[in-house]
Amino acid sequence: MIRVTEQESRYHNIDQMSVLEILKGINNEDKLVPLAVEQALPQIERLADAVAKRMAAGGRLFYIGAGTSGRLGVVDASECPPTFGVPFDYVVGIIAGGDQAIRKAVENAEDDTHQAWVDLQEYHINSQDCLVGLAASGTTPYVVGGLNTAREHGVLTGCIVCNTGGPVAEASDFPVEVVVGPEFLTGSTRMKSGTAQKLVLNMLSTTVMIRLGRVKGNKMVDMQLTNHKLVDRGTQMVMDELNIDHDHAADLLIRYGSVRKAVEANHK
Template sequence: MIRVTEQESAYSNIDQMSVYDILKGINNEDKLVPLAVEKVIPQIEKLAAAIAERMQNGGRLFYIGAGTSGRLGVVDASECPPTFGVPFDYVVGIIAGGDTAIRRAVENAEDNAEQAWTDLQQYKISSRDCLVGLAASGTTPYVVGGLITARKNGVLTGCIVCNEGGPIAKESDFPVEVVVGPEFLTGSTRMKSGTAQKLVLNMLSTTVMIRLGKVKGNKMVDMQLTNHKLVDRGTQMVMEELNIDYNQAADLLLRYGSVRKAVEASHK
Protein backbone atom coordinates (compact mmCIF):
# COMPACT_ATOMS: atom_id res chain seq x y z
CA MET A 1 0.00 0.00 0.00
CA ILE A 2 1.05 3.61 -0.55
CA ARG A 3 1.28 5.55 2.71
CA VAL A 4 0.26 9.04 1.72
CA THR A 5 0.81 10.07 5.33
CA GLU A 6 4.54 9.38 4.93
CA GLN A 7 5.03 11.20 1.63
CA GLU A 8 7.26 14.26 1.31
CA SER A 9 5.81 17.60 2.35
CA ALA A 10 4.82 19.98 -0.43
CA TYR A 11 6.87 22.63 1.39
CA SER A 12 10.67 22.77 1.12
CA ASN A 13 13.15 24.30 3.56
CA ILE A 14 10.54 25.02 6.19
CA ASP A 15 13.34 25.53 8.71
CA GLN A 16 14.27 28.65 6.77
CA MET A 17 10.75 30.11 6.57
CA SER A 18 9.56 33.12 8.52
CA VAL A 19 7.14 32.54 11.38
CA TYR A 20 4.32 33.97 9.27
CA ASP A 21 5.07 31.68 6.32
CA ILE A 22 5.22 28.62 8.57
CA LEU A 23 1.83 29.48 10.07
CA LYS A 24 0.36 30.26 6.65
CA GLY A 25 1.58 26.95 5.25
CA ILE A 26 0.13 24.96 8.14
CA ASN A 27 -3.16 26.79 7.81
CA ASN A 28 -3.31 26.18 4.06
CA GLU A 29 -2.87 22.46 4.68
CA ASP A 30 -5.42 22.43 7.49
CA LYS A 31 -8.04 23.88 5.12
CA LEU A 32 -7.89 20.62 3.14
CA VAL A 33 -8.97 18.48 6.09
CA PRO A 34 -12.74 19.18 6.24
CA LEU A 35 -12.93 18.73 2.47
CA ALA A 36 -11.35 15.29 2.81
CA VAL A 37 -13.77 14.42 5.62
CA GLU A 38 -16.72 15.55 3.50
CA LYS A 39 -15.80 13.01 0.84
CA VAL A 40 -16.14 10.11 3.29
CA ILE A 41 -19.42 11.11 4.96
CA PRO A 42 -21.10 8.05 3.37
CA GLN A 43 -18.51 5.84 5.11
CA ILE A 44 -19.03 7.64 8.43
CA GLU A 45 -22.80 7.31 7.99
CA LYS A 46 -22.58 3.52 7.70
CA LEU A 47 -20.35 3.24 10.74
CA ALA A 48 -22.47 5.58 12.88
CA ALA A 49 -25.72 3.85 11.97
CA ALA A 50 -24.29 0.42 12.72
CA ILE A 51 -22.87 1.51 16.08
CA ALA A 52 -26.10 3.24 17.11
CA GLU A 53 -28.12 0.15 16.29
CA ARG A 54 -25.88 -2.11 18.32
CA MET A 55 -25.76 0.29 21.26
CA GLN A 56 -29.54 0.56 21.23
CA ASN A 57 -29.48 -3.16 21.96
CA GLY A 58 -27.21 -2.83 24.98
CA GLY A 59 -23.77 -2.63 23.39
CA ARG A 60 -20.85 -0.36 24.18
CA LEU A 61 -18.33 1.52 22.04
CA PHE A 62 -14.57 0.99 22.31
CA TYR A 63 -11.73 2.87 20.65
CA ILE A 64 -8.20 1.48 20.35
CA GLY A 65 -5.15 3.27 19.00
CA ALA A 66 -1.53 4.20 19.59
CA GLY A 67 0.18 7.57 19.94
CA THR A 68 -1.85 10.54 18.74
CA SER A 69 -4.66 8.31 17.46
CA GLY A 70 -4.96 6.56 20.81
CA ARG A 71 -4.99 9.85 22.67
CA LEU A 72 -7.77 11.18 20.45
CA GLY A 73 -9.85 8.09 21.21
CA VAL A 74 -9.33 8.56 24.94
CA VAL A 75 -10.36 12.21 24.66
CA ASP A 76 -13.54 11.45 22.73
CA ALA A 77 -14.53 8.67 25.12
CA SER A 78 -13.84 10.81 28.19
CA GLU A 79 -16.04 13.60 26.88
CA CYS A 80 -19.14 11.45 26.40
CA PRO A 81 -20.17 11.11 30.09
CA PRO A 82 -20.16 14.85 30.90
CA THR A 83 -21.69 15.81 27.55
CA PHE A 84 -24.37 13.14 27.27
CA GLY A 85 -24.76 11.80 30.81
CA VAL A 86 -23.78 8.24 29.90
CA PRO A 87 -21.89 5.87 32.26
CA PHE A 88 -18.08 6.04 32.20
CA ASP A 89 -17.82 2.52 30.77
CA TYR A 90 -20.28 3.17 27.93
CA VAL A 91 -17.67 4.64 25.56
CA VAL A 92 -14.12 3.51 26.35
CA GLY A 93 -10.85 4.73 24.85
CA ILE A 94 -7.80 2.46 25.13
CA ILE A 95 -4.29 3.52 24.15
CA ALA A 96 -1.37 1.19 23.47
CA GLY A 97 0.90 1.31 26.49
CA GLY A 98 -1.89 2.18 28.91
CA ASP A 99 -2.65 5.49 30.57
CA THR A 100 1.07 6.25 30.88
CA ALA A 101 1.16 6.59 27.09
CA ILE A 102 -1.29 9.49 27.20
CA ARG A 103 1.55 11.73 28.37
CA ARG A 104 4.69 9.77 27.49
CA ALA A 105 5.45 7.51 24.55
CA VAL A 106 5.74 3.86 25.62
CA GLU A 107 8.45 2.11 23.63
CA ASN A 108 7.24 -0.58 21.19
CA ALA A 109 3.69 -0.58 22.63
CA GLU A 110 2.09 -0.15 19.21
CA ASP A 111 4.04 -3.10 17.75
CA ASN A 112 2.39 -5.73 19.98
CA ALA A 113 -0.40 -7.29 17.93
CA GLU A 114 -1.76 -9.32 20.86
CA GLN A 115 -1.99 -6.62 23.51
CA ALA A 116 -5.14 -4.79 22.35
CA TRP A 117 -7.36 -7.82 22.84
CA THR A 118 -5.78 -8.39 26.26
CA ASP A 119 -6.51 -4.76 27.15
CA LEU A 120 -10.10 -5.12 25.96
CA GLN A 121 -10.64 -8.16 28.17
CA GLN A 122 -10.47 -5.91 31.23
CA TYR A 123 -13.84 -4.55 30.08
CA LYS A 124 -15.29 -7.96 29.17
CA ILE A 125 -15.89 -6.90 25.57
CA SER A 126 -18.50 -9.10 23.88
CA SER A 127 -20.35 -9.66 20.62
CA ARG A 128 -22.86 -6.98 21.65
CA ASP A 129 -20.15 -4.31 21.50
CA CYS A 130 -18.43 -2.14 18.87
CA LEU A 131 -14.72 -1.55 18.33
CA VAL A 132 -13.25 1.32 16.29
CA GLY A 133 -9.55 1.18 15.46
CA LEU A 134 -7.74 4.51 15.14
CA ALA A 135 -4.48 4.77 13.19
CA ALA A 136 -3.34 7.41 10.72
CA SER A 137 -1.09 4.89 8.97
CA GLY A 138 -3.77 2.21 8.73
CA THR A 139 -1.15 -0.40 9.64
CA THR A 140 -0.47 -0.22 13.40
CA PRO A 141 -0.05 -3.83 14.65
CA TYR A 142 -1.70 -3.10 18.02
CA VAL A 143 -4.85 -1.99 16.20
CA VAL A 144 -4.74 -4.65 13.48
CA GLY A 145 -4.45 -7.44 16.02
CA GLY A 146 -7.26 -6.07 18.16
CA LEU A 147 -9.62 -5.82 15.19
CA ILE A 148 -8.81 -9.31 13.90
CA THR A 149 -9.59 -10.94 17.24
CA ALA A 150 -12.62 -8.76 17.81
CA ARG A 151 -14.14 -9.81 14.49
CA LYS A 152 -13.56 -13.46 15.32
CA ASN A 153 -15.54 -12.89 18.50
CA GLY A 154 -18.49 -11.21 16.80
CA VAL A 155 -17.67 -7.62 17.77
CA LEU A 156 -18.76 -5.00 15.23
CA THR A 157 -15.59 -3.37 13.86
CA GLY A 158 -14.81 -0.02 12.26
CA CYS A 159 -11.82 2.25 11.84
CA ILE A 160 -10.69 5.79 11.15
CA VAL A 161 -7.49 5.82 9.09
CA CYS A 162 -5.75 8.26 6.76
CA ASN A 163 -4.42 5.89 4.11
CA GLU A 164 -6.42 3.69 1.77
CA GLY A 165 -6.20 -0.07 1.44
CA GLY A 166 -4.33 -0.89 4.65
CA PRO A 167 -4.79 -3.93 6.91
CA ILE A 168 -6.81 -2.01 9.49
CA ALA A 169 -9.44 -1.06 6.90
CA LYS A 170 -9.50 -4.65 5.64
CA GLU A 171 -10.22 -5.95 9.14
CA SER A 172 -13.06 -3.47 9.66
CA ASP A 173 -16.72 -4.07 8.87
CA PHE A 174 -17.16 -0.33 8.40
CA PRO A 175 -13.90 1.40 7.45
CA VAL A 176 -13.54 5.18 7.27
CA GLU A 177 -10.54 6.13 5.12
CA VAL A 178 -10.06 9.90 5.15
CA VAL A 179 -7.02 10.77 3.04
CA VAL A 180 -5.71 14.24 3.78
CA GLY A 181 -2.42 13.99 1.87
CA PRO A 182 1.16 14.62 2.98
CA GLU A 183 1.72 16.59 6.16
CA PHE A 184 3.24 20.09 6.28
CA LEU A 185 5.99 18.55 8.42
CA THR A 186 6.78 15.30 6.61
CA GLY A 187 5.31 12.31 8.43
CA SER A 188 3.95 14.30 11.40
CA THR A 189 0.50 12.70 11.51
CA ARG A 190 -0.46 14.59 14.67
CA MET A 191 -1.20 17.44 12.27
CA LYS A 192 -3.69 17.00 9.38
CA SER A 193 -4.26 13.31 10.03
CA GLY A 194 -4.89 13.91 13.72
CA THR A 195 -7.25 16.78 12.90
CA ALA A 196 -9.16 14.57 10.48
CA GLN A 197 -9.53 11.82 13.06
CA LYS A 198 -10.73 14.31 15.66
CA LEU A 199 -13.34 15.70 13.26
CA VAL A 200 -14.61 12.22 12.42
CA LEU A 201 -14.71 11.21 16.09
CA ASN A 202 -16.76 14.33 16.87
CA MET A 203 -19.17 13.43 14.08
CA LEU A 204 -19.34 9.78 15.05
CA SER A 205 -19.95 10.00 18.79
CA THR A 206 -22.28 12.99 18.52
CA THR A 207 -24.40 11.32 15.84
CA VAL A 208 -24.57 8.08 17.81
CA MET A 209 -25.62 9.87 20.99
CA ILE A 210 -28.29 11.83 19.14
CA ARG A 211 -29.65 8.57 17.72
CA LEU A 212 -29.64 7.11 21.24
CA GLY A 213 -31.91 9.93 22.43
CA LYS A 214 -29.31 11.85 24.43
CA VAL A 215 -30.23 15.15 22.74
CA LYS A 216 -33.57 16.95 22.60
CA GLY A 217 -34.02 19.54 19.87
CA ASN A 218 -30.44 20.80 19.78
CA LYS A 219 -29.80 20.68 23.53
CA MET A 220 -27.59 18.45 25.73
CA VAL A 221 -30.42 17.58 28.10
CA ASP A 222 -28.48 14.83 29.89
CA MET A 223 -25.21 16.72 30.44
CA GLN A 224 -23.58 16.44 33.86
CA LEU A 225 -23.75 19.56 36.01
CA THR A 226 -20.06 19.60 36.88
CA ASN A 227 -19.42 23.37 37.12
CA HIS A 228 -21.19 26.73 37.46
CA LYS A 229 -21.16 27.34 33.71
CA LEU A 230 -23.02 24.09 33.02
CA VAL A 231 -25.49 24.68 35.83
CA ASP A 232 -26.24 28.09 34.34
CA ARG A 233 -26.58 26.61 30.86
CA GLY A 234 -28.92 23.93 32.17
CA THR A 235 -30.97 26.50 34.04
CA GLN A 236 -31.40 28.53 30.87
CA MET A 237 -32.55 25.40 29.04
CA VAL A 238 -35.15 24.62 31.71
CA MET A 239 -36.35 28.24 31.66
CA GLU A 240 -36.81 28.11 27.91
CA GLU A 241 -38.56 24.76 27.92
CA LEU A 242 -40.97 25.49 30.80
CA ASN A 243 -41.32 29.27 30.43
CA ILE A 244 -40.44 29.92 34.07
CA ASP A 245 -38.04 32.33 35.77
CA TYR A 246 -34.37 31.67 36.51
CA ASN A 247 -34.72 30.85 40.21
CA GLN A 248 -37.53 28.38 39.61
CA ALA A 249 -35.57 26.72 36.83
CA ALA A 250 -32.40 26.49 38.92
CA ASP A 251 -34.33 24.94 41.79
CA LEU A 252 -35.84 22.29 39.52
CA LEU A 253 -32.51 21.55 37.86
CA LEU A 254 -30.59 21.10 41.08
CA ARG A 255 -33.39 19.07 42.64
CA TYR A 256 -33.57 16.55 39.78
CA GLY A 257 -29.97 16.65 38.55
CA SER A 258 -30.47 17.07 34.80
CA VAL A 259 -32.41 19.15 32.31
CA ARG A 260 -34.31 16.11 31.08
CA LYS A 261 -35.39 15.00 34.55
CA ALA A 262 -36.32 18.52 35.62
CA VAL A 263 -38.55 19.02 32.57
CA GLU A 264 -40.10 15.57 32.79
CA ALA A 265 -40.86 16.04 36.50
CA SER A 266 -42.65 19.33 35.86
CA HIS A 267 -44.84 17.69 33.22
CA LYS A 268 -46.11 14.96 35.52
Protein backbone atom coordinates in the same frame (compact mmCIF):
# COMPACT_ATOMS: atom_id res chain seq x y z
CA MET B 1 0.39 -0.06 0.13
CA ILE B 2 1.32 3.56 -0.55
CA ARG B 3 1.13 5.55 2.67
CA VAL B 4 0.18 9.09 1.72
CA THR B 5 0.70 10.13 5.33
CA GLU B 6 4.43 9.37 4.95
CA GLN B 7 4.95 11.21 1.67
CA GLU B 8 7.20 14.24 1.61
CA SER B 9 5.69 17.61 2.49
CA ARG B 10 4.72 19.93 -0.32
CA TYR B 11 6.71 22.63 1.50
CA HIS B 12 10.50 22.79 1.37
CA ASN B 13 13.08 24.51 3.56
CA ILE B 14 10.46 25.22 6.20
CA ASP B 15 13.25 25.72 8.74
CA GLN B 16 14.13 28.87 6.80
CA MET B 17 10.58 30.27 6.66
CA SER B 18 9.36 33.24 8.66
CA VAL B 19 6.84 32.63 11.43
CA LEU B 20 4.02 33.96 9.24
CA GLU B 21 5.06 31.75 6.30
CA ILE B 22 5.01 28.69 8.57
CA LEU B 23 1.59 29.60 9.95
CA LYS B 24 0.16 30.22 6.49
CA GLY B 25 1.50 26.89 5.26
CA ILE B 26 -0.02 24.98 8.16
CA ASN B 27 -3.30 26.84 7.78
CA ASN B 28 -3.44 26.13 4.04
CA GLU B 29 -2.99 22.42 4.70
CA ASP B 30 -5.56 22.43 7.51
CA LYS B 31 -8.16 23.84 5.11
CA LEU B 32 -7.98 20.58 3.16
CA VAL B 33 -9.07 18.45 6.13
CA PRO B 34 -12.85 19.14 6.19
CA LEU B 35 -12.96 18.60 2.43
CA ALA B 36 -11.39 15.18 2.87
CA VAL B 37 -13.83 14.38 5.67
CA GLU B 38 -16.70 15.38 3.39
CA GLN B 39 -15.56 12.83 0.83
CA ALA B 40 -15.75 10.14 3.52
CA LEU B 41 -19.28 11.01 4.70
CA PRO B 42 -20.88 7.88 3.17
CA GLN B 43 -18.41 5.71 5.08
CA ILE B 44 -18.97 7.67 8.29
CA GLU B 45 -22.73 7.31 7.84
CA ARG B 46 -22.48 3.53 7.56
CA LEU B 47 -20.27 3.28 10.64
CA ALA B 48 -22.41 5.63 12.76
CA ASP B 49 -25.62 3.86 11.80
CA ALA B 50 -24.20 0.43 12.58
CA VAL B 51 -22.75 1.55 15.92
CA ALA B 52 -26.00 3.26 16.97
CA LYS B 53 -28.01 0.13 16.22
CA ARG B 54 -25.60 -2.12 18.10
CA MET B 55 -25.53 0.22 21.11
CA ALA B 56 -29.32 0.59 21.10
CA ALA B 57 -29.44 -3.19 21.55
CA GLY B 58 -27.23 -2.98 24.65
CA GLY B 59 -23.72 -2.78 23.28
CA ARG B 60 -20.83 -0.47 24.08
CA LEU B 61 -18.31 1.45 21.96
CA PHE B 62 -14.56 0.93 22.28
CA TYR B 63 -11.71 2.85 20.65
CA ILE B 64 -8.18 1.48 20.33
CA GLY B 65 -5.13 3.29 18.99
CA ALA B 66 -1.51 4.21 19.55
CA GLY B 67 0.16 7.59 19.95
CA THR B 68 -1.89 10.57 18.78
CA SER B 69 -4.67 8.33 17.49
CA GLY B 70 -4.97 6.56 20.83
CA ARG B 71 -5.02 9.84 22.73
CA LEU B 72 -7.80 11.17 20.52
CA GLY B 73 -9.88 8.08 21.26
CA VAL B 74 -9.35 8.51 24.99
CA VAL B 75 -10.39 12.17 24.75
CA ASP B 76 -13.58 11.42 22.82
CA ALA B 77 -14.56 8.59 25.16
CA SER B 78 -13.86 10.64 28.29
CA GLU B 79 -16.10 13.46 27.08
CA CYS B 80 -19.17 11.28 26.53
CA PRO B 81 -20.22 10.88 30.21
CA PRO B 82 -20.21 14.61 31.06
CA THR B 83 -21.74 15.61 27.72
CA PHE B 84 -24.41 12.95 27.40
CA GLY B 85 -24.83 11.56 30.92
CA VAL B 86 -23.82 8.02 29.96
CA PRO B 87 -21.91 5.63 32.27
CA PHE B 88 -18.12 5.96 32.23
CA ASP B 89 -17.72 2.50 30.67
CA TYR B 90 -20.28 3.05 27.89
CA VAL B 91 -17.67 4.54 25.54
CA VAL B 92 -14.12 3.43 26.32
CA GLY B 93 -10.82 4.66 24.87
CA ILE B 94 -7.77 2.41 25.12
CA ILE B 95 -4.27 3.49 24.13
CA ALA B 96 -1.34 1.19 23.40
CA GLY B 97 0.97 1.22 26.41
CA GLY B 98 -1.80 1.98 28.89
CA ASP B 99 -2.84 5.27 30.46
CA GLN B 100 0.79 6.26 31.06
CA ALA B 101 1.12 6.54 27.26
CA ILE B 102 -1.37 9.43 27.24
CA ARG B 103 1.42 11.70 28.49
CA LYS B 104 4.59 9.83 27.58
CA ALA B 105 5.27 7.53 24.64
CA VAL B 106 5.75 3.88 25.56
CA GLU B 107 8.46 2.21 23.46
CA ASN B 108 7.27 -0.45 20.99
CA ALA B 109 3.74 -0.53 22.48
CA GLU B 110 2.12 -0.10 19.06
CA ASP B 111 4.01 -3.05 17.57
CA ASP B 112 2.36 -5.74 19.74
CA THR B 113 -0.38 -7.46 17.73
CA HIS B 114 -1.81 -9.31 20.76
CA GLN B 115 -1.94 -6.63 23.46
CA ALA B 116 -5.06 -4.77 22.29
CA TRP B 117 -7.25 -7.83 22.82
CA VAL B 118 -5.62 -8.37 26.21
CA ASP B 119 -6.40 -4.75 27.11
CA LEU B 120 -9.99 -5.13 25.97
CA GLN B 121 -10.51 -8.14 28.24
CA GLU B 122 -10.43 -5.82 31.24
CA TYR B 123 -13.83 -4.59 30.05
CA HIS B 124 -15.17 -8.04 29.07
CA ILE B 125 -15.78 -6.95 25.48
CA ASN B 126 -18.28 -9.24 23.77
CA SER B 127 -20.30 -9.76 20.60
CA GLN B 128 -22.80 -7.04 21.56
CA ASP B 129 -20.09 -4.39 21.41
CA CYS B 130 -18.39 -2.19 18.79
CA LEU B 131 -14.66 -1.60 18.31
CA VAL B 132 -13.26 1.29 16.28
CA GLY B 133 -9.56 1.23 15.48
CA LEU B 134 -7.77 4.55 15.15
CA ALA B 135 -4.59 4.62 13.08
CA ALA B 136 -3.53 7.45 10.78
CA SER B 137 -1.18 5.11 8.92
CA GLY B 138 -3.77 2.35 8.63
CA THR B 139 -1.08 -0.18 9.49
CA THR B 140 -0.53 -0.05 13.29
CA PRO B 141 -0.03 -3.67 14.48
CA TYR B 142 -1.67 -3.04 17.88
CA VAL B 143 -4.84 -1.89 16.10
CA VAL B 144 -4.76 -4.54 13.36
CA GLY B 145 -4.42 -7.34 15.90
CA GLY B 146 -7.18 -5.98 18.10
CA LEU B 147 -9.62 -5.60 15.22
CA ASN B 148 -8.92 -9.03 13.76
CA THR B 149 -9.40 -10.80 17.07
CA ALA B 150 -12.50 -8.75 17.88
CA ARG B 151 -14.04 -9.66 14.54
CA GLU B 152 -13.39 -13.35 15.25
CA HIS B 153 -15.43 -12.92 18.45
CA GLY B 154 -18.39 -11.27 16.70
CA VAL B 155 -17.60 -7.71 17.72
CA LEU B 156 -18.66 -5.05 15.19
CA THR B 157 -15.48 -3.45 13.83
CA GLY B 158 -14.76 -0.07 12.27
CA CYS B 159 -11.81 2.25 11.86
CA ILE B 160 -10.72 5.80 11.16
CA VAL B 161 -7.57 5.93 9.04
CA CYS B 162 -5.88 8.41 6.70
CA ASN B 163 -4.62 6.03 4.02
CA THR B 164 -6.52 3.64 1.79
CA GLY B 165 -6.27 -0.10 1.44
CA GLY B 166 -4.31 -0.85 4.61
CA PRO B 167 -4.64 -3.79 7.03
CA VAL B 168 -6.61 -1.73 9.58
CA ALA B 169 -9.31 -1.03 6.99
CA GLU B 170 -9.24 -4.65 5.86
CA ALA B 171 -9.90 -5.77 9.44
CA SER B 172 -12.93 -3.46 9.72
CA ASP B 173 -16.55 -4.12 8.83
CA PHE B 174 -17.07 -0.38 8.45
CA PRO B 175 -13.82 1.39 7.49
CA VAL B 176 -13.59 5.18 7.32
CA GLU B 177 -10.68 6.36 5.17
CA VAL B 178 -10.01 10.11 5.24
CA VAL B 179 -7.10 10.88 2.91
CA VAL B 180 -5.77 14.31 3.81
CA GLY B 181 -2.49 14.05 1.87
CA PRO B 182 1.09 14.69 2.98
CA GLU B 183 1.61 16.58 6.23
CA PHE B 184 3.11 20.09 6.36
CA LEU B 185 5.88 18.56 8.45
CA THR B 186 6.72 15.30 6.66
CA GLY B 187 5.18 12.32 8.46
CA SER B 188 3.83 14.32 11.42
CA THR B 189 0.39 12.72 11.55
CA ARG B 190 -0.53 14.59 14.73
CA MET B 191 -1.30 17.47 12.35
CA LYS B 192 -3.79 17.04 9.47
CA SER B 193 -4.36 13.35 10.10
CA GLY B 194 -5.00 13.95 13.80
CA THR B 195 -7.37 16.79 12.98
CA ALA B 196 -9.27 14.57 10.55
CA GLN B 197 -9.60 11.80 13.12
CA LYS B 198 -10.81 14.27 15.73
CA LEU B 199 -13.47 15.61 13.34
CA VAL B 200 -14.70 12.11 12.53
CA LEU B 201 -14.75 11.11 16.20
CA ASN B 202 -16.83 14.21 16.96
CA MET B 203 -19.25 13.22 14.21
CA LEU B 204 -19.40 9.57 15.22
CA SER B 205 -20.00 9.89 18.95
CA THR B 206 -22.33 12.88 18.64
CA THR B 207 -24.44 11.24 15.93
CA VAL B 208 -24.65 7.99 17.88
CA MET B 209 -25.70 9.76 21.08
CA ILE B 210 -28.37 11.74 19.22
CA ARG B 211 -29.72 8.52 17.72
CA LEU B 212 -29.77 6.98 21.20
CA GLY B 213 -31.99 9.80 22.48
CA ARG B 214 -29.36 11.62 24.51
CA VAL B 215 -30.21 14.97 22.88
CA LYS B 216 -33.52 16.82 22.84
CA GLY B 217 -33.94 19.40 20.10
CA ASN B 218 -30.39 20.69 19.99
CA LYS B 219 -29.72 20.51 23.74
CA MET B 220 -27.53 18.25 25.89
CA VAL B 221 -30.35 17.48 28.31
CA ASP B 222 -28.47 14.66 30.07
CA MET B 223 -25.17 16.50 30.64
CA GLN B 224 -23.56 16.18 34.04
CA LEU B 225 -23.76 19.34 36.15
CA THR B 226 -20.14 19.28 37.24
CA ASN B 227 -19.31 23.01 37.37
CA HIS B 228 -20.91 26.45 37.55
CA LYS B 229 -20.80 26.94 33.78
CA LEU B 230 -22.78 23.76 33.17
CA VAL B 231 -25.26 24.56 35.93
CA ASP B 232 -25.82 27.96 34.33
CA ARG B 233 -26.25 26.34 30.92
CA GLY B 234 -28.68 23.80 32.33
CA THR B 235 -30.64 26.51 34.11
CA GLN B 236 -31.04 28.41 30.86
CA MET B 237 -32.28 25.25 29.13
CA VAL B 238 -34.92 24.71 31.81
CA MET B 239 -35.94 28.38 31.58
CA ASP B 240 -36.38 28.10 27.82
CA GLU B 241 -38.28 24.80 27.92
CA LEU B 242 -40.66 25.70 30.75
CA ASN B 243 -40.85 29.47 30.19
CA ILE B 244 -40.03 30.23 33.83
CA ASP B 245 -37.68 32.65 35.58
CA HIS B 246 -34.07 31.96 36.48
CA ASP B 247 -34.51 31.26 40.19
CA HIS B 248 -37.35 28.82 39.62
CA ALA B 249 -35.39 27.02 36.89
CA ALA B 250 -32.29 26.80 39.07
CA ASP B 251 -34.31 25.31 41.93
CA LEU B 252 -35.84 22.69 39.65
CA LEU B 253 -32.48 21.80 38.15
CA ILE B 254 -30.90 21.24 41.56
CA ARG B 255 -33.92 19.29 42.80
CA TYR B 256 -34.09 16.89 39.85
CA GLY B 257 -30.38 16.74 38.98
CA SER B 258 -30.68 17.02 35.21
CA VAL B 259 -32.31 19.16 32.56
CA ARG B 260 -34.28 16.22 31.20
CA LYS B 261 -35.74 15.21 34.57
CA ALA B 262 -36.55 18.80 35.54
CA VAL B 263 -38.38 19.46 32.27
CA GLU B 264 -40.22 16.14 32.13
CA ALA B 265 -41.42 16.45 35.73
CA ASN B 266 -42.74 19.97 35.28
CA HIS B 267 -43.86 20.17 31.66
CA LYS B 268 -47.50 21.23 31.47
